[in-house]
Amino acid sequence: MSVIRKTLVVKNSQGLHARPAAIFVQIANKFNARITVRRDEEEVNGKSIMGILMLGAEKGSTIIIEADGDDAEEAIIELEKLVSGEEKL
Numbered sequence: 001m002s003v004i005r006k007t008l009v010v011k012n013s014q015g016l017h018a019r020p021a022a023i024f025v026q027i028a029n030k031f032n033a034r035i036t037v038r039r040d041e042e043e044v045n046g047k048s049i050m051g052i053l054m055l056g057a058e059k060g061s062t063i064i065i066e067a068d069g070d071d072a073e074e075a076i077i078e079l080e081k082l083v084s085g086e087e088k089l
Contacts, residue, residue, distance in 0.1 A: 004073055005064060008065065009060065011084050015061065016053075024079065027075075028079065032069050033068055034069055035068075035079070039057050065079055
C-alpha cells in the first residue's frame, strides 16, 4: 500500500483551531491508517489534537495530509471534506 498525499487549502472559516481541530482528530482516529499533516516545515501526527493545533492552520493556509495504510484513501476523503468546508460543523 502506498502513501496517499493530498495538498489542500483550508477553507473552513475557523481554520483548524479548537472545534475543527477536535473534529479532524476524531475523524482521523476512526481509521487505522497512519495520518500526518504538514504545513510549511512543521509535520505533526494527524491523530493528535495538540499536533493539529500546533500547525496554526488558519483559513486560506495550505496543508498536506498524508495517509498510509489499508484505509488511507477513505481517511483522506473524509478529512478533505472537513478541511474544504464541505463538512458542516
